[in-house]
Amino acid sequence: MRAALRGTAAMVRLGAQSALHFRVNVGISVVGACLQAVLLIVVWRNVYANRQTVQGVGVDIAVQYAILSLAVAHLALPFRLSSLPERVRQGAIATDVIRPIGVTSQNLAHSVGEAAAALPGSVAVLIVGCALDGISAPRDLWAAGFFVLSVGLGLLMAWTMNLTVSMVAFWTTDTRGTFYIYRTLATFCSGAIVPLWFIPEWLAHMLNALPFRLQIFAPLEIWFGQVTYDHSKQLLIQQASWLAVLFLLLHLVARRALRVVVVNGG
Amino acid sequence: MIVAEHLVKQFHRRAVPDGPASRFRSLFAAREAVRAVDDISLAIDKGEIVGFLGPNGAGKSTTIKMLTGILVPTAGRVEVAGVVPWRHRRRNALNIGVVFGQRSQLWFDLPLRRSLEAIRDLYSVSAADYRNRMSQFDDLLDLGSFLDTPVRSLSLGQRIRGDLAAATLYRPPVLYLDEPTVGLDVVAKVALRDLITSLNVDGRTTVMLTTHDMDDVEQLCQRIMVIDGGKMLYEGDLKDLKRRFAPYRDLIVTPRSPSDADRIDSGLATRVSSPGAAKVTLRFDPQEVSAPEVIHSVSSQFEVSDISILDPQLEDVVRRLYGGNP
Ligand SMILES: Nc1ncnc2c1ncn2[C@@H]1O[C@H](COP(=O)(O)OP(=O)(O)OP(=O)(O)O)[C@@H](O)[C@H]1O
Ligand SMILES: [Mg+2]
Numbered sequence: 001m002r003a004a005l006r007g008t009a010a011m012v013r014l015g016a017q018s019a020l021h022f023r024v025n026v027g028i029s030v031v032g033a034c035l036q037a038v039l040l041i042v043v044w045r046n047v048y049a050n051r052q053t054v055q056g057v058g059v060d061i062a063v064q065y066a067i068l069s070l071a072v073a074h075l076a077l078p079f080r081l082s083s084l085p086e087r088v089r090q091g092a093i094a095t096d097v098i099r100p101i102g103v104t105s106q107n108l109a110h111s112v113g114e115a116a117a118a119l120p121g122s123v124a125v126l127i128v129g130c131a132l133d134g135i136s137a138p139r140d141l142w143a144a145g146f147f148v149l150s151v152g153l154g155l156l157m158a159w160t161m162n163l164t165v166s167m168v169a170f171w172t173t174d175t176r177g178t179f180y181i182y183r184t185l186a187t188f189c190s191g192a193i194v195p196l197w198f199i200p201e202w203l204a205h206m207l208n209a210l211p212f213r214l215q216i217f218a219p220l221e222i223w224f225g226q227v228t229y230d231h232s233k234q235l236l237i238q239q240a241s242w243l244a245v246l247f248l249l250l251h252l253v254a255r256r257a258l259r260v261v262v263v264n265g266g
Numbered sequence: 267m268i269v270a271e272h273l274v275k276q277f278h279r280r281a282v283p284d285g286p287a288s289r290f291r292s293l294f295a296a297r298e299a300v301r302a303v304d305d306i307s308l309a310i311d312k313g314e315i316v317g318f319l320g321p322n323g324a325g326k327s328t329t330i331k332m333l334t335g336i337l338v339p340t341a342g343r344v345e346v347a348g349v350v351p352w353r354h355r356r357r358n359a360l361n362i363g364v365v366f367g368q369r370s371q372l373w374f375d376l377p378l379r380r381s382l383e384a385i386r387d388l389y390s391v392s393a394a395d396y397r398n399r400m401s402q403f404d405d406l407l408d409l410g411s412f413l414d415t416p417v418r419s420l421s422l423g424q425r426i427r428g429d430l431a432a433a434t435l436y437r438p439p440v441l442y443l444d445e446p447t448v449g450l451d452v453v454a455k456v457a458l459r460d461l462i463t464s465l466n467v468d469g470r471t472t473v474m475l476t477t478h479d480m481d482d483v484e485q486l487c488q489r490i491m492v493i494d495g496g497k498m499l500y501e502g503d504l505k506d507l508k509r510r511f512a513p514y515r516d517l518i519v520t521p522r523s524p525s526d527a528d529r530i531d532s533g534l535a536t537r538v539s540s541p542g543a544a545k546v547t548l549r550f551d552p553q554e555v556s557a558p559e560v561i562h563s564v565s566s567q568f569e570v571s572d573i574s575i576l577d578p579q580l581e582d583v584v585r586r587l588y589g590g591n592p
Contacts, residue, residue: 003390010387018375021416086374094336095371098351100359100388 007101008109015113018083025079026117033074033121037128040066057197064136065195065220067129071122072151072216073192076158078118081179082111085169097258104163104254111159139225146232150219153239158215160246161186167250170257191217211242267440267472268310268333273342275303275328275496302328304496305342312439313470315462317477317487317504321588325496326476327366330444333474334364347439360389363433367445370429372417378428379413382435389436396435403431406461423454430458437469444476459485480580492587499587504580511586512578517548517560520572532563 020026041063048059084107087093096103129135138144165182169175187193189212196204196217207213218235221227227235278297303325310316320326331337333344335351335358344351351358364371372381386396404410407427412420420428426446434441443462447455463486465471475486483490483504490507492500500507517535521527528541535550550560557575564570 006390007388010384014373014376014380014384017380018373021375090374091366091369092371092374094331094366094369095364098335098355098359098362098364100356102356 004101004105007099008105011101011106011109012113012116015083015110016116017113018110019078019080019114019117026120029074029079029118030121030124033070033125034128037067037070037125038132040070041129041132041134055197057195060134060136061224062195063134064129065224067125067134068220068223069192069195069216071125071129072154072219073187073190074122074125075115075118076155076190076215077162077183077186077192078115080114081162081183082107082166083114084163084166085175088169089173103258104250107163107166108159108250111163115155115159138223142229143222143225143232146236147219147223150222150232150236150239153236153243154215154219157211157239157243157246158186158190160243160250161211164246164250164253167253167257170260186212186215189213190215191220195220211246214239214242267312267314267347268308268474269343269345270309270329270333271307271343273303273306273329273332273344274301274340275325275332275337276301276340301496303332303339306493306496306498308491308498308501310472310474312472313466314489315466315473315475315487317475317483317490318493319476319483319490319584320493320499324494326493327444328496329493330364330442330474330476334358334362334442360436361438362440362442363436363438364442365426365429365433365444365446367426367443367448370417370425371432372425372428374418375416377414377416378409378420381417381428381432382413385432385435391436399435399437403461406464407431407457422449423451426450427454427458430461434461434465434471437465437471439469439471441465441471441473443473445478446475447477447479447482455479455482462486480584484580492584494588507587508578508580508583511583513551513553514549514578515552515557516576516578517550517557517564518572518574518576519546519548519564519568519570520544521546522569522571526568530564530568532560532567534560534563 044062044066045059087096096106099106138147168178189207189210191213196207196213222232222235277300279300306329318326332339333346333351335355338352346358347361349358349361409427409431412424417425447458462473466473477483487504490504491498519530521530524544527544527546530546531537532548534555535548538549539547548560561573
């Protein structure tokens with residue numbers, strides 16, 4: 001047990017080191033995130049220039065949503081979804097199979113570490129948001145606590161899904177197409193670009209059936225106090241249940257994938 | 267330590283038919299089975315270094331992948347240090363180290379040091395052991411000079427040395443080396459052999475070595491196994507192999523006057539060098555006639571400036587084995 005923890009921690013560290021190793025890349029992603037934050041704030045304030053509310057949502061909420069969702073999405077959908085495709089291409093995966101911790105645990109830990117490298121970008125977004133007067137305090141301490149918990153669960157969901165999608169690398173060498181579609185879908189459906197208040201009802205029903213909503217939109221609903229205390233708890237339970245389902249899915253996909261890899265190369 | 271019984275690995279691939287649109291038609295073609303490993307049994311004791319030889323495509327890598335647990339055998343039984351590798355991969359992981367010469371287990375973007383630190387933690391190596399072993403690697407493999415270089419920018423030889431360090435850092439009782447010397451220069455080869463020898467002597471590490479370099483085999487292995495077409499062709503002592511497949515020795519004679527070269531002969535040995543060569547090669551069977559007898563017979567008839575005896579080369583032996591005409 002202690003050995004497994006130490007191994008997992010090592011993989012998290014390795015993930016962070018891999019991502020932070022490219023300093024220029026980290027710098028660019030921080031600048032990019034800040035730019036995005038400024039633009040979003042400017043655009044939303046312009047949208048609200050001549051009106052009080054849009055669909056019942058006021059300017060402060062809209063701006064704040066944009067900042068917070070950007071900060072979370074930056075962590076949930078990092079630049080590189082996973083290092084797995086590269087290790088598959090290099091054939092290093094063959095030795096990963098025979099490590100003292102499982103391939104999925106190794107990679108999940110590595111992804112968590114890689115996400116740490118996106119942290120500077122997220123923090124920068126929050127700083128920009130505060131500087132431009134775009135963030136206000138949550139309704140109460142409960143909302144804040146639930147929010148943190150909910151963001152954590154949402155991120156775990158996102159990382160699990162990222163890794164599951166990355167497993168296509170076992171079947172196709174070029175993953176760019178798949179990643180593009182997934183990234184687009186995940187960004188939109190999680191509410192990372194457009195707050196889900198603004199989408200038509202029939203689409204909302206569809207999104208309710210998918211796990212993406214719970215990654216970004218749900219934590220923010222909690223933050224804004226738009227859901228009751230009981231409903232917040234329900235959202236957390238939904239997240240945890242989805243997380244279990246996604247873990248299971250990941251393991252199933254990994255099992256099939258490993259059956260493929262294991263055969264390759266000489 | 268390593269036991270395999272009636273090991274079989276069958277791969278499936280689609281037959282590609284000839285003729286127009288063959289790529290398209292192959293989608294519907296029946297899958298044909300390829301037996302990469304076909305009923306191999308072997309047993310390796312603790313502390314042995316065994317050479318695992320065979321021509322390209324013989325099934326060596328496939329066998330090693332089954333022994334390490336990367337591949338699941340189609341049939342047969344494997345047990346390594348009391349563990350069935352593919353069934354208990356994580357338990358097995360602590361017992362084995364693997365180096366595949368053509369690929370790396372290291373993390374590509376990061377300095378070598380980071381990979382070794384990760385391995386240290388993955389395999390629960392204590393800080394003190396880590397320090398000792400790193401200094402040994404530095405002595406034997408000159409690791410220190412490129413520890414802080416990203417793996418991606420290492421030369422082939424450096425990378426393989428890094429991989430060897432990664433595979434032996436936690437001192438696994440069993441070490442599999444699949445073509446570890448491919449592309450290494452002479453100095454690096456010697457360093458690698460020294461490390462393997464010292465692990466084997468000090469730690470009683472069991473080593474299974476695949477290579478196409480016969481010097482590796484002669485320097486390291488007491489016993490060899492030769493496979494071809496997925497089947498065991500020969501298994502036994504290196505000396506026995508030579509005796510069996512090359513039951514001759516060569517006497518190389520340089521005559522004092524070159525005009526003698528084409529006349530030199532001895533009734534006791536067969537001339538195998540081509541006419542016109544400055545040196546003459548006489549081949550004899552040491553079971554029938556002794557070396558001094560042949561030497562005496564030649565030197566009593568001709569004036570010679572140099573004479574030497576050549577043992578059969580392992581390369582020749584192996585070539586004859588692979589060719590199937592002993
Ligand atoms: N994934 C696979 N699918 C189909 N056939 C395979 C697969 N992997 C290996 N083979 C076949 O199995 C045979 C044995 O391959 P293997 O890699 O074990 O050879 P080897 O002895 O290691 O050769 P080399 O000296 O060239 O490394 C080859 O004919 C190879 O084409
Ligand atoms: Mg091979």
